[in-house]
Amino acid sequence: MRDILAKRLKQCRKEKRLTQNEVAIYCDITEKAYQNYELMTREPKLEILRKIADIFDVSIDYLVGRTDKKQVNK
Known part of the structure; x- marks a missing residue:
């Protein structure tokens, strides 16, 4: 889970074109x-x-690798 979280945090941040700061x-x-x-x-x-998760507009489950769907069905 830790590796997935780190990878997805970086990926989502870059997709949103945000800096770490x-x-x-x-x-x-x-x-x-x-x-x-x-x-x-x-x-x-x-x-x-x-x-x-809010700033990246994804679910927490996506960030931690419990699902590959970025958004939960609303």
């Missing part, structure tokens, strides 16, 4: 903290993961 600002964390998530030296707390 822009994502960090949105999530109210430091840029270094977000970098650690992409490097998987740290795992985000659920509250932060929810914010990241």
Whole structure:
């Protein structure tokens, strides 16, 4: 799961054309903290993961590899 999360965080960020700092600002964390998530030296707390999913417009399940569908059916 950790490898998938790191890969998908980076992929989604690049698709949205956001910098690590822009994502960090949105999530109210430091840029270094977000970098650690992409490097998987740290795992985000659920509250932060929810914010990241919101900014990337994907589900948390997608980010953590439980599904390959970016969005849940609404």
